[in-house]
Amino acid sequence: MFNDIGPLELVTIVVLAVLVFGPDKLPKVIQDVMRTVRKIREFSESAKADIRSELGPEFKDFEFEDLNPKTFIRKQLDNDELGLKEIRNGFDLKKEMAEVTDAVHSRDTDTSASGSSGSSASSASSGGGCIDMTKKPEEPGKDDRPPFDADAT
Secondary structure, eight states, X not given: XXXXXXXHHHHHHHHHHHXXXXXXXXXXXXXXXXXXXXXXXXXXXXXXHHHHHHHOGGGTTOOGGGGSHHHHHHHHHTOGGGOHHHHHHHOOHHHHXXXXXXXXXXXXXXXXHHHHHSOHHHXXXXXXXXXXOOOOOOOOOTTOOOOOOGGGO
16 A cells, blocks of 8 residues: 655654654554544445345455456456467467567578679668668658648638
């Protein structure tokens, strides 16, 4: 519940609590807060039990956490009836990436081999076998104007 509170923040909260409530009233305030938290938990558990009993025996394994969409989808995908585990296990990302890497390297070696047997200008123009895969925006010509849409203005 308080996993994201660091030690410095916790010390700050304790110091503020001592300053606001005073050292003599602080234990009473902590007891009251804890009692309220316990009552809220008991009320929540009794409400869950009442809902489960009203739903009937066919919903005995119903969990309220399943109402969270992420949890529901995760539970349905882990279900073996759909056969998704075989598909997931049949797909090996490392193997696919290795095949792609081999294909790229074999293309580079073919290009460099043909460049060395041909002219040296073709290997210099290819950038030493490096392929530039970055997207560069196309620069429109100076005479090219963007299309004008009379209805848009």
